[in-house]
Amino acid sequence: MTRPLALQATGLCTPAPGDQAEQVAALLAGRPLFRRHPRWIGSDGQRQIMAYVPELEEVRDFPARCALLLHRAYRDCLADQRARGLDPAPRPLVVLLPPPLRPDAMRDAFRAAAAQLDFGGVTDVRLVFGDATAVVPVLDMMRDSSPAGPAYVAAVDSQVTPFMLDFLAASGLARDRLARWNPIPAEASACLLLSTDQGPARLLDWAGTREPEDLRNPRRGLLGRGLCEAIDAVTSRRGTSLSQVIVDGGPERWRAEETGIVASEFAHLAGDVPWFHLSRSAGDLGAASALISVAIAARLSESSLVLASTRSGGRAAAIVSTE
Numbered sequence: 001m002t003r004p005l006a007l008q009a010t011g012l013c014t015p016a017p018g019d020q021a022e023q024v025a026a027l028l029a030g031r032p033l034f035r036r037h038p039r040w041i042g043s044d045g046q047r048q049i050m051a052y053v054p055e056l057e058e059v060r061d062f063p064a065r066c067a068l069l070l071h072r073a074y075r076d077c078l079a080d081q082r083a084r085g086l087d088p089a090p091r092p093l094v095v096l097l098p099p100p101l102r103p104d105a106m107r108d109a110f111r112a113a114a115a116q117l118d119f120g121g122v123t124d125v126r127l128v129f130g131d132a133t134a135v136v137p138v139l140d141m142m143r144d145s146s147p148a149g150p151a152y153v154a155a156v157d158s159q160v161t162p163f164m165l166d167f168l169a170a171s172g173l174a175r176d177r178l179a180r181w182n183p184i185p186a187e188a189s190a191c192l193l194l195s196t197d198q199g200p201a202r203l204l205d206w207a208g209t210r211e212p213e214d215l216r217n218p219r220r221g222l223l224g225r226g227l228c229e230a231i232d233a234v235t236s237r238r239g240t241s242l243s244q245v246i247v248d249g250g251p252e253r254w255r256a257e258e259t260g261i262v263a264s265e266f267a268h269l270a271g272d273v274p275w276f277h278l279s280r281s282a283g284d285l286g287a288a289s290a291l292i293s294v295a296i297a298a299r300l301s302e303s304s305l306v307l308a309s310t311r312s313g314g315r316a317a318a319i320v321s322t323e
Contacts, residue, residue, distance in 0.1 A: 004205035011077025011191035015051040051186035051283040067113035069189035077191040096155035098287040132290035133314030136208030150195035157286030158187035183250035186283030190291040206318035207233035224261040226315035243302035248289035
């Protein structure tokens with residue numbers, strides 16, 4: 001049986017207001033956190049609608065905005081440690097960043113912006129690029145690197161800067177009157193303190209699969225093959241009852257159909273527990289969505305199943321429990 005990780009502390013920065021508990025409540029309530037930006041105008045001549053962190057309204061630079069979001073989640077994780085009676089100690093930090101930050105110029109701009117912020121307590125930084133499920137190999141590495149000590153694992157994404165809004169439009173992923181089923185752009189960051197020490201903390205176990213994109217196959221993603229495999233893998237190890245399911249899926253047709261198939265396939269497991277779809281309140285959280293879901297599950301009682309799917313074919317399932 002593979003070993004889960006201990007989830008010792010969490011940090012969040014989302015479009016929802018308030019402290020971490022209030023943000024979790026707002027995200028699960030399903031009430032939209034979308035608003036129109038007061039100045040940024042889209043190609044249709046309308047002020048663009050998005051789910052953004054209000055305090056960062058004026059920050060137009062994409063790398064700088066990601067650095068600020070990451071910093072807020074990291075500082076929130078430090079505060080959560082203190083609230084739990086833990087003394088924050090120097091730890092390494094692994095950060096999952098969205099693919100648009102991969103080019104040298106963008107990556108250097110992100111590093112420069114982060115260097116202006118106080119990340120005191122971080123001993124080493126490793127940058128990983130990819131979509132939400134790219135965090136799976138990071139977690140695999142932590143699980144297999146025993147007896148490594150605790151480390152921070154964070155994820156950040158912002159799709160609400162002018163650069164990213166133009167990028168989404170050029171990719172056919174913008175939300176407008178011609179593509180009203182595309183997700184509403186959003187931003188968020190999460191930072192988790194994870195450890196191989198299974199002390200009195202929430203436990204995180206996970207499984208990841210891939211379902212390669214095949215445009216010749218109209219059923220791609222619709223039958224939930226990859227996601228069902230991931231759920232089978234993680235539930236067979238943990239064998240735990242569930243209190244809620246948290247899904248990062250957006251309004252795209254393939255994702256809605258995939259979630260419906262999975263819900264019926266695993267009705268014996270989830271039963272009548274509530275399913276929370278974060279996109280209903282927060283929009284598309286991009287590369288941060290899976291880790292945001294795990295951070296939310298860590299604040300809830302009993303056991304949660306977290307599901308994540310990506311356009312590039314990544315599928316992941318995780319269980320956050322006390323067992």
